[in-house]
Amino acid sequence: MKDDAQARPASQGTWVGRPLERFEDEALLAGRGCYADDAPVRPGTLAAAVLRSPYAHAQISRIDAARALAMPGVRAVVTGADVEAWTSPFIVSVKQPMRHWCLAVDRVRYAGEPVAVVVAEDRYLAEDALEAIEVDYDELPPVIDPVAAAQPDASILHADVGSNVVSDRSYRYGDPDAAFAEAAHRVRIDVRYPRNSGTPIECGVVVAEHLPGGAGYDVLSNFMGPMSLAAVMSLALRIPAARLRLRAPRHAGGSFGVKQALFPMIVAMCVASRKAGAPVKWVEDRLEHLVGATSATGRVTTLEAAVGDDGRITALAWDQLDDCGAYLRAPEPATFYRMHGCLTGAYAIARLRVRNRVVLTNKTPAGLVRGFGGPQVYFALERLVQRIAVELGLDPLDVFRRNFVPSGAFPYRAPAGALLDSGDYAAVLERALASAGVDDLRARRSAARSAGRLYGIGFAAIVEPSISNMGYITAVLTPEARAKAGPKNGAIAAATVAVDLLGGVTVGVDSLPQGQGHATTIAQVVADALGLAPQDITVDVEFDSRKDGWSVAAGNYSSRFAGATAGAAHLAALRVRERLARIAAGALGCAPADVVFERGKLFARSNPGGALSFARAAGNAHWAPALLPEGEMPGLRETVFWTPDVLAAPDGHDRVNTSATYGFAFDVCALEIDRATGSVHIDRYATTHDAGRILNPALADGQVRGGFAQGLGAALMEEFVYAPDGSFRSGSFADYLVPTAMEVPEPAIAHLETPSPFTPLGAKGIGEANNMSTPVCIANAIADALGAGVDPAAIELPMTPSKILALVAATERMVSR
Amino acid sequence: MRRYSRGEQHRVEVVLDGRSREGRCESRMLLSDFLRHVLGATGVHVGCEHGVCGACTVIVDGVAQRSCLALAVAADGRDVRTVHGLARDDVLSDLQQAFRRHHALQCGFCTPGILMSATDFLARNPAPTEQAVREMLSGHLCRCTGYTGIVAAILDVAALRRERGGTQAA
């Protein structure tokens, strides 16, 4: 009975929790989606093409666009000079004299940096004209390796800053030094996390129009937020935020964080429209997207643990160096600080030392990529846990069990400030072992090994933060600087529920979905609150900053939807329900509290027979305001702004609760390495989650599978490669390999549900866990397959066949010796 | 052989999803751009413009091909089928319905191309193995789904069509 989920629930049942098929799908399957490049534009809209730097680091001594301007159909060429005249550099979250403009001014600092924009009558003509722009570059020495870039003798990217290290902060919680001094063992790991990306199949699109009379700009784009960046864009354009109208179309072709990085191009296209005197549309192509859009932050980490004989970790010491690329573009250095409060992961470790340095290199600026900060942290932390087991000769499962935050200890305050809201990590682990069939896997490993094959099992335990504290980034400042700047905190979500003149319900949300199915889930949530069916609810996920309720945290990131946005929609629907109950109570002859909403009807609890239809009850608010009870406003439209109470600003000791909720995932991977080819065959992959209350299990599993595929790509295939001269080597999908259906196995998925006490529906995020857990879980399995002799630092992502072959050869040499 | 000169507009006539359509374009215009921007078939998606992602796949004279690798003028006089032609009278085809049932799409950007390849594939392979489906899909990139639902949907439709005696082959 596959259609059960679509049927009306029994009177006690809820729509939330059912694997409802998506309302989005019919239009998308029929090819009738409206993505950004499909949205209507005004007649006369011009096309933009972007000239990008071929050099990683160079001084621009001359730009001459005369030949380009003389070409057919070309209407304008925008360069750094225009940008200097009409905009300001983007603000940076560390106080440094670094000037980042939407187009290069005088100097280019990464291959792919935008240098000029051609505006022409169509895209083909605009691209033709790019070749006619003459630019003279005086090459400067590039800085590619982050460790080298941090050295005092490195070539400097931003002369005014005087160093490539733009932030260097140390933190101390508890007494880590004493723990290290007393520890029976110190276990250390050195790892690097590569630059990679989510590469949505739809690239960026911006349509910008400069409005006359100082009215600012109207922008349609597939930018995904966070809307805090509206402030960055408005300041750069030197206009009030209200004069930058940002709109998003009905559908978006994926983002995975990366469309956050569209904002500089929004500013560039606003300038282009101003110069051309007409609306301008830019559609990013794949080469531009790969070379110039964004990247996950590369990281070099040394992580050390103080460990007892039993594997109990008493302190951690992190030394992290982030490669943020050529500019510290907002919201960087957030890759560090999103995870700051929970740097102790799933473990009860009271003492912690952290040093975070941000270094700039001649690479594309880094930014949001699904998992944001998590893959970097867990690649170090979970490799370390594996090393503890190896070095102390323990079963890794015992190391987890002995260190987990105990089951009864939630909400649990981690030393750096995370308030882990709920969970039962030990129970998830046991469930995961059953789901994976770990005894069977161990038997398979023994059999494979005795036959001389390379078979390994890896584990990873990760805490998945969701609903980011908008104040976490201020943890990069010293407490004194923070006090001066004023506190920042919270994670405001907004939703509007309106009932129209025929009783129809429309919901607007601030989540800028990129394909996850928010409209379906919101319909389930609101249907429950109002006693309707999801089919009755119209959900509007288009966004218009002029008309919708939104605040700084709006957008599609930090897995904020289920906990925050759906929660706000639930609260807004409850408000409408309260108002309708007051309006209908008189006619139903009961107190408002006794009005029941069920199956499209309202009735008094004591008299189910005397029901009023929902539409009839709602109609009064529109058609007969005179009949409204005393004090009741006409109309039925409620907007709720909700922020989690638990998100305070960082305190005077640099403790910060970086996210409102923290889910948990435990992964098990068993794989075999082919000695001859270095390729990896995943024998089994099991991923077990606790994301609080699950709103739609089919969509939740869809998030897990998608995150898993991306995690697998990060583990085995994906990397933005730069040549020593800084040129970019990953400019196509033939060079930047992402997993196809041939590489992605089906993971075994299981769930436990420990509702969050801090969100309206008890939900937490689920979409980023596997981006955090899967790369390191696979790496741990590879390390296990290669045996204890393998150099732990040589397990470097992505584990391509050539890297693995080299390690197989090294272990074979060791054995033969 | 017909000669084309740069800058000149050419008339291109195709049978698009069963209807005769024509438009004008330069000789260098890609078929994907022609279908989208000249004929308005915006269900044809463009994800890479270099022949790897498969989002732009359409069926030309019965064979699935990437419209970003073809010129519009080369399609003159041909039969072109896109995602717009799969549903009949606003009822989704069995394949489209299976995609919805199996949650085989999230953002839906890769989906039109995959639907066209799968349509072509199932017409040739009524009883495919999972391995064969995955090999066919390896010509497409999906960043959202991990492919599980897509594979399941295609296998499900193949089985359903076999049960019904193949009468529904789209």
Ligand code: FES
């Ligand atoms: S757009 Fe044609 S294959 Fe990617």
Ligand code: FES
């Ligand atoms: S559904 Fe988004 S790329 Fe496939």
